[in-house]
Amino acid sequence: MRSADGLVIVANAFGGDAAAEIELVALELLSADLAICERRLGRLEQEWKNIKERDRVLRERAAVEHVAQAIREGRCAHGIEVRSEDEPFIRGFQLFVRKPVMLFANVAAGSEVPDLDTEALDVKHRFSARARLEAELATLSDEDHELFAAEYGIEEPLRERFTRACYRGLGLITFFTVVGDEIRAWTLREGDDALTAADRIHTDLARGFIRAEVTAFEDLRALGSMREVKANGKQRLEGREYPVKDGEILNIRFST
Secondary structure, three states: OOOOOOEEEEEEEOOOOHHHHHHHHHHHHHHHHHHHHHHHHHHHHHHOOOHHHHHHHHHHHHHHHHHHHHHHOOOOOOOOOOOHHHHHHHHHHOOHHHOOEEEEEEEOOOOOOOOOOOOOOOEEEEEEEOHHHHHHHOOOOHHHHHHHHHHOOOOOOHHHHHHHHHHHHHOEEEEEEEEOOEEEEEEEEOOOEHHHHHHHHOHHHHHOEEEEEEEOHHHHHHHOOHHHHHHOOOEEEEOOOOEOOOOOEEEEEEOO
């Protein structure tokens, strides 16, 4: 779990208290993080005896104690800020309190969506679904699925909603490349620039980056082909610092 980029806490809300269940899980995660911090603080007391290491020990102890105290006081709901110079002391712990968290309530058909909240963790997104109902709908033919999904007010499959929620929670976006008839999807952090996108495709593209040809997905869908996009002046050139938007199509111009 500690190697994950984010966490999804799932609570069953079939007449139970989903919020209380989520809070319990969150507190268990915090307890595990606090134990790691306190073990490290204990070891730093031993390392203090080494005179040559005292400067580093002082700085590391201050950084770890800052995080530990925030956990003890319950100041984790909006994330724990760590100074850039202290980041090397904390990063290796892979603390749960520093990961984005999504809360998911599995509700029964016909029941109300419960309040999803916790003061313990930095929650990025909350959502709910009738998982059993949607699993049953997934076994139907396309025609029956469309009919019953409309009856229950389900506009798209749970898998797609879940994936989109996780992307938002993790701060991720998707961009595309088109080569002939082949379309590929690539993942970036929200706010990443065109140079980072080029490097994600291949390091050679980043090394020889000249410009990025950028097309909005809606323009491609409306016009039907990249040829028509260019003919209608809907493709533009952007530099390496251009922040890539979700759903955009990129073609990287580069030199070798």
